[in-house]
Amino acid sequence: MVAADDDFADWIAPHVGRLTRISRAFAAPADRHDLMQELLIAVWKARPAFRGDASPATFIYRVAHNRALTWRRREGLRWLKFARFRDDLMNLPPESGEDPRLETLYAAIRELPPVDRSLMLLALDGVSYADMSALHALSESNIGARLTRARARLMAIIGETSDGF
CATH class of the missing domain: 1.10.10.10 (Winged helix-like DNA-binding domain superfamily/Winged helix DNA-binding domain)
Structure with missing residues (x-):
C-alpha cells in the first residue's frame, strides 16, 4: 500500500538518477527535459498500483522504461515528418x-x-x-x-x- 501523495518526492528522490540515465539513453539532449518530465508523471500516475511485490527501484524502472519506449516510438514518427531538420538538431553543441x-x-x-x-x-x-x-x-x-x-x-x-x- 502506498502512502499519501505528499511523500512522492521522498519516495522518488533516490531514483532520480536512474530516471535521468533513462532519459539520456532514449532522448537527444534537446529532448531530455521533456522525457524526464514524462517519466516522472508516468511514475506518479502508476504509484497507486505499487503493491510492494517488487522493490520500488524495480517498479519505478519498469514504469519509466515502458514510458520511454512509448515516447521513443512517438518521437520516431514525429522525426519522420521533420527528417530534413534532423542533421541540424543532432549537431547542436x-x-x-x-x-x-x-x-x-x-x-x-x-x-x-x-x-x-x-x-x-x-x-x-x-x-x-x-x-x-x-x-x-x-x-x-x-x-x-x-x-x-x-x-x-x-x-x-x-x-x-x-x-x-
Whole structure:
C-alpha cells in the first residue's frame, strides 16, 4: 500500500538518477527535459498500483522504461515528418559543462535496440544479471551474451562517429 501523495518526492528522490540515465539513453539532449518530465508523471500516475511485490527501484524502472519506449516510438514518427531538420538538431553543441565523451557514449547507447539499451543502462547502474533477468524475463546467460554484443556494438558506433574516447 502506498502512502499519501505528499511523500512522492521522498519516495522518488533516490531514483532520480536512474530516471535521468533513462532519459539520456532514449532522448537527444534537446529532448531530455521533456522525457524526464514524462517519466516522472508516468511514475506518479502508476504509484497507486505499487503493491510492494517488487522493490520500488524495480517498479519505478519498469514504469519509466515502458514510458520511454512509448515516447521513443512517438518521437520516431514525429522525426519522420521533420527528417530534413534532423542533421541540424543532432549537431547542436553539448550542454554546457558536459563532457563530450559522455554525450558520445549516450548517443551510441541511443542507437542500440531497446532491450539492449535497457540492459546497458542497468549494467552501468551496477544491477546484477539476476535482477536484469527478473526485469526482462531473459536468462542470465542471455543477459551476458546481449551485453557482450551491445558493448561491441557501442565500440563500433563510437569508432564510426569519432576517433573514440
